[in-house]
Amino acid sequence: MTMxxxxxxxTPDEVGSTAPDTFTGNRALRIEEPVIFDVGTAxxxxxxxxxxxxxxxxxxxxxxxxxxxxxxGLAEPEAMRHYVRLSQKNYAxxxxxxxxxxxxxxxxxxxxxxxxxxxxxxDVHPLQPVSTVPGALELIAECARWLCVSTGMExxxxxxxxxxxxxxxxxxxxxxAHAAHGENRSIVLVPESAHGTNxxxxxxxxxxxxxxxxxxxxxxxxxxxxxxxxDDVAGIMLTNPNTCGLFERDIVEIAKAVHExxxxxxxxxxxxxxxxxxxxxxxxGVDCMHINLHKTFSxxxxxxxxxxxxxxxxxxxxxxxxxxxxxxxxxxPELIETPADAEADGTKPFGRMTAFHGQMGMxxxxxxxxxxxxxxxxxxxxxxxxxxxxxxxxxxxxxxxxPFGERPYMHExxxxxxxxxxxxxxxxxxxxxxxxxxxHPMTMYFPLVVHGAMLIEPTESESKASLDLxxxxxxxxxxxxxxxxxxxxxxxxxxxxxxxxxxxxxARHPVLKWTPPEPQTADAAE
Amino acid sequence: MRYLPLTDTDRADMLQRIGVAAIDxxxxxxxxxxxxxxxxxxxxxxxxxxVERQMSRMAAKxxxxxxxxxxxxxxxxxxxxxxxxxxxxxxxxxxTAYTPYQPEISQGTLQTLFEFQTQVAGLTGMDVANASxxxxxxxxxxxxxxxxRLTRRKKAVLSGGLHPQYRxxxxxxxxxAGDELVCLAPDPAGTEALLEExxxxxxxxxxxxxxxxxxxxxxxxxxxxxHEKKALLIAVVTEVVSLGALQPPGAMGADIVVAEGQSIGxxxxxxxxxxxxxxxxxxxxxxxxxxxxxxxxxAEGRRGYVLTLSTREQHIRREKAxxxxxxxxxxxxxxxxxxxxxxxxxxxxxxxxxxxxxxxxLADALSAVPGVEVLNESFFxxxxxxxxxxxxxxxxxxxxKDILGGVPVSRLEPGNADLADLIVVAAxxxxxxxxxxxxxxxxxxVLA
Numbered sequence: 001m002t003m004x005x006x007x008x009x010x011t012p013d014e015v016g017s018t019a020p021d022t023f024t025g026n027r028a029l030r031i032e033e034p035v036i037f038d039v040g041t042a043x044x045x046x047x048x049x050x051x052x053x054x055x056x057x058x059x060x061x062x063x064x065x066x067x068x069x070x071x072x073g074l075a076e077p078e079a080m081r082h083y084v085r086l087s088q089k090n091y092a093x094x095x096x097x098x099x100x101x102x103x104x105x106x107x108x109x110x111x112x113x114x115x116x117x118x119x120x121x122x123d124v125h126p127l128q129p130v131s132t133v134p135g136a137l138e139l140i141a142e143c144a145r146w147l148c149v150s151t152g153m154e155x156x157x158x159x160x161x162x163x164x165x166x167x168x169x170x171x172x173x174x175x176x177a178h179a180a181h182g183e184n185r186s187i188v189l190v191p192e193s194a195h196g197t198n199x200x201x202x203x204x205x206x207x208x209x210x211x212x213x214x215x216x217x218x219x220x221x222x223x224x225x226x227x228x229x230x231d232d233v234a235g236i237m238l239t240n241p242n243t244c245g246l247f248e249r250d251i252v253e254i255a256k257a258v259h260e261x262x263x264x265x266x267x268x269x270x271x272x273x274x275x276x277x278x279x280x281x282x283x284x285g286v287d288c289m290h291i292n293l294h295k296t297f298s299x300x301x302x303x304x305x306x307x308x309x310x311x312x313x314x315x316x317x318x319x320x321x322x323x324x325x326x327x328x329x330x331x332x333p334e335l336i337e338t339p340a341d342a343e344a345d346g347t348k349p350f351g352r353m354t355a356f357h358g359q360m361g362m363x364x365x366x367x368x369x370x371x372x373x374x375x376x377x378x379x380x381x382x383x384x385x386x387x388x389x390x391x392x393x394x395x396x397x398x399x400x401x402x403p404f405g406e407r408p409y410m411h412e413x414x415x416x417x418x419x420x421x422x423x424x425x426x427x428x429x430x431x432x433x434x435x436x437x438x439x440h441p442m443t444m445y446f447p448l449v450v451h452g453a454m455l456i457e458p459t460e461s462e463s464k465a466s467l468d469l470x471x472x473x474x475x476x477x478x479x480x481x482x483x484x485x486x487x488x489x490x491x492x493x494x495x496x497x498x499x500x501x502x503x504x505x506x507a508r509h510p511v512l513k514w515t516p517p518e519p520q521t522a523d524a525a526e
Numbered sequence: 527m528r529y530l531p532l533t534d535t536d537r538a539d540m541l542q543r544i545g546v547a548a549i550d551x552x553x554x555x556x557x558x559x560x561x562x563x564x565x566x567x568x569x570x571x572x573x574x575x576x577v578e579r580q581m582s583r584m585a586a587k588x589x590x591x592x593x594x595x596x597x598x599x600x601x602x603x604x605x606x607x608x609x610x611x612x613x614x615x616x617x618x619x620x621x622t623a624y625t626p627y628q629p630e631i632s633q634g635t636l637q638t639l640f641e642f643q644t645q646v647a648g649l650t651g652m653d654v655a656n657a658s659x660x661x662x663x664x665x666x667x668x669x670x671x672x673x674x675r676l677t678r679r680k681k682a683v684l685s686g687g688l689h690p691q692y693r694x695x696x697x698x699x700x701x702x703a704g705d706e707l708v709c710l711a712p713d714p715a716g717t718e719a720l721l722e723e724x725x726x727x728x729x730x731x732x733x734x735x736x737x738x739x740x741x742x743x744x745x746x747x748x749x750x751x752x753h754e755k756k757a758l759l760i761a762v763v764t765e766v767v768s769l770g771a772l773q774p775p776g777a778m779g780a781d782i783v784v785a786e787g788q789s790i791g792x793x794x795x796x797x798x799x800x801x802x803x804x805x806x807x808x809x810x811x812x813x814x815x816x817x818x819x820x821x822x823x824x825a826e827g828r829r830g831y832v833l834t835l836s837t838r839e840q841h842i843r844r845e846k847a848x849x850x851x852x853x854x855x856x857x858x859x860x861x862x863x864x865x866x867x868x869x870x871x872x873x874x875x876x877x878x879x880x881x882x883x884x885x886x887x888l889a890d891a892l893s894a895v896p897g898v899e900v901l902n903e904s905f906f907x908x909x910x911x912x913x914x915x916x917x918x919x920x921x922x923x924x925x926x927k928d929i930l931g932g933v934p935v936s937r938l939e940p941g942n943a944d945l946a947d948l949i950v951v952a953a954x955x956x957x958x959x960x961x962x963x964x965x966x967x968x969x970x971x972v973l974a
Contacts, residue, residue, distance in 0.1 A: 035640065046608065065769075089631075091632065092618050098624065120582075123604075124591060124795075127598055129921055133588045134587045139585075175702055200844060204699075204849075280562065292853075302623070306858055352691060356602070357797045360796035360798055372571065374570040376570050377530070379565060390552050391543060466531075498828060501629045505822050507836075507837070511822075
């Protein structure tokens with residue numbers, strides 16, 4: 001979410017370092033680590049497997065691999081060091097504040113990890129007999145129940161694998177519902193501030209995307225929606241709270257207008273963590289909403305996944321939920337897996353999103369999180385997330401610039417780059433300077449509705465002391481930018497494992513895998 | 527609440543600093559009549575002990591694969607994963623990092639993705655691989671969409687050896703997008719006439735090898751016919767360990783290879799999270815979905831990695847993106863890479879051999895059971911048997927004897943009488959001689 005479309009410098013400046021060189025290139029605890037292809041060998045291995053039985057006759061039908069396997073191996077101690085050293089080149093929530101707006105980098109409780117590794121959850125196969133997995137089905141049903149109750153929705157499609165996959169699922173349910181009514185609508189409305197996944201999802205299903213401009217205050221104007229509604233509009237994809245950190249205050253009116261036009265209301269639930277326990281999407285007129293379990297419910301982001309994107313559905317859409325789903329009956333949980341099962345259950349699933357039953361490992365973690373918090377803790381977490389964001393706003397609003405003014409925000413606060421006017425420092429430079437101070441930068445250049453956006457989401461996991469240091473640091477950086485210390489920013493980061501990386505060169509001549517230095521292959525020469 | 531650091535004193539101080547009287551003054555944009563006054567109707571917060579008890583109670587109701595002789599495959603496989611893998615992926619720096627948008631402080635994730643991409647390309651015999659997809663089934667659907675973009679055609683042909691749930695995932699997306707699809711009938715014997723279905727409108731032909739039924743296919747002729755018609759061959763691999771023993775699809779002419787990578791580094795997890803592998807030819811890289819890590823240099827000229835070619839992606843291209851994918855399976859990909867590094871070429875080759883031998887021994891043992899027929903001439907670690915009784919009943923009866931004996935085809939292909947007596951059976955390195963003997967003995971009793 002932190003890439004921009006324009007104006008982003010991606011070629012590093014020529015700035016030298018004054019520190020002395022070392023023989024190894026290492027810098028104390030920061031150890032340079034080659035790729036495994038530079039150090040591993042084809043015969044080394046870190047796994048002891050039994051000797052194959054020479055007497056067993058092969059039945060591979062003449063399709064034995066003839067090409068050598070070009071996979072280097074490492075003995076266990078070497079592998080351990082390799083990956084530990086690499087890990088030390090990452091920033092992580094467990095190291096400090098990670099204020100990526102819209103990404104919700106909250107604490108990942110380790111109890112969740114422990115529960116996900118119980119053999120009864122981790123070591124069960126999706127296709128072993130249903131009679132041998134009643135507890136797994138119960139877990140899915142219970143997780144679904146908590147999600148429905150806390151969002152005020154009727155049903156939930158559990159199988160989508162991540163947020164964008166959930167969006168796809170929700171929009172498919174909408175498409176299926178229109179089809180069931182004999183309609184084939186072609187337009188989906190998407191506000192300009194939406195995540196890129198929204199228009200990409202709509203386009204994947206063949207919809208024409210019509211953008212809704214944001215009004216002055218950063219929210220969607222119901223008049224702008226009504227103006228674009230017609231009997232060819234299938235639905236609207238609205239993020240609430242939106243990506244400017246603002247609750248769409250006219251949402252009920254928008255939902256009503258959308259429904260009157262015979263369309264459906266898809267809510268992007270990426271920011272559900274701001275309102276859980278404070279308001280229920282079901283009461284706002286939402287027809288379907290994906291929930292990022294890796295945001296609101298603390299399942300780890302893992303350097304880019306896995307996520308999970310269950311989709312809660314309204315009464316109007318619930319019959320179309322994809323296969324499979326788990327139904328609670330008096331006799332216990334029942335897995336509805338095939339079209340025939342569904343017909344017997346009286347539903348009309350639109351199809352299947354994925355093989356098997358979805359991200360079970362993530363359901364277990366989310367369930368553990370929900371049980372730990374309870375209804376009271378979930379509400380408190382939302383309140384603390386909003387309190388923390390507003391505390392950061394209050395601490396910075398006199399020195400940074402708020403495009404939508406000094407007003408309450410939800411769980412994240414959006415600044416633009418006008419406070420950097422005439423300093424020669426860009427949003428990117430400012431973000432890179434935060435790295436030197438030991439903070440992960442905020443989301444930058446997103447949303448696209450303001451110039452040089454900086455979107456800060458501290459989450460409820462931060463203490464007051466942590467926020468105080470963060471605010472003080474940013475205030476200091478602002479003062480330095482205004483004092484003309486441009487080099488500090490242009491050269492940043494100075495102290496990270498790498499100085500600024502050349503993204504332009506990487507894209508111009510993509511090298512996407514390791515190739516042996518000699519002889520040169522076509523890839524490397526390109 | 528143990529996860530919330532703010533104290534009531536903090537909260538009061540902070541509200542004062544913000545300049546509001548109460549927390550609800552920060553929620554004023556939510557219309558009053560839809561603001562919740564009370565807690566939702568769910569239990570209150572619970573401590574670790576209580577939560578652990580509740581979760582363990584549910585977990586204990588399941589029969590875990592490690593507790594019985596276990597022969598279930600059909601797209602997910604139980605292998606031994608070295609302890610090192612789980613230790614490393616639980617390191618805070620990997621577990622609790624986001625997608626590596628700030629490359630200077632994400633070199634750990636980026637370099638492992640670069641290693642992952644190189645390993646996947648090598649395994650599949652392709653030029654380039656991406657940084658992972660959700661799983662094998664969604665990767666297959668994305669591969670079909672990519673083929674449509676590249677060929678500007680809209681008709682995919684799916685082999686009857688494709689996993690039925692993969693077929694359903696492709697069909698769903700295809701139907702929704704209004705594309706054409708030809709699905710060949712289920713093909714347990716591996717005798718379908720696939721070549722005849724490839725014509726001038728075909729965008730791609732999708733073939734799984736080893737097939738859902740365990741059949742091995744030489745893809746060369748299919749690739750030739752596809753290329754003659756300017757269509758693409760998409761090879762699907764659901765058991766990635768097989769690539770340690772079998773000719774990789776890239777060497778047989780595949781244009782896109784997608785695979786389920788769960789077998790390496792990842793647990794069964796009742797179906798997810800898994801990790802989709804996606805590899806293709808260099809010339810198609812700009813139509814690939816998903817993230818890519820690429821090599822570059824930093825301002826001091828040192829080697830480093832960044833996410834690259836992002837102009838294909840949704841956060842830049844929005845409705846013109848190659849896919850809507852954002853989050854992938856980063857941590858599962860890391861587990862894959864670590865396990866693969868521990869194995870190395872020598873280890874993977876031996877692992878593949880052990881799997882094959884385990885399956886050969888099991889096939890011999892089961893075909894000795896009166897009435898049981900093994901359908902496959904050749905296979906890797908999975909094959910199909912025909913039983914004289916309905917397969918679903920046989921599997922239930924085996925489960926009652928604490929043997930998880932495979933997947934009845936009727937579970938995934940219901941209502942097809944020709945398939946009602948077939949069981950897909952997998953054997954891996956985890957199965958012992960005793961496991962295999964116990965299965966054969968139990969099957970004999972069940973069929974008696």
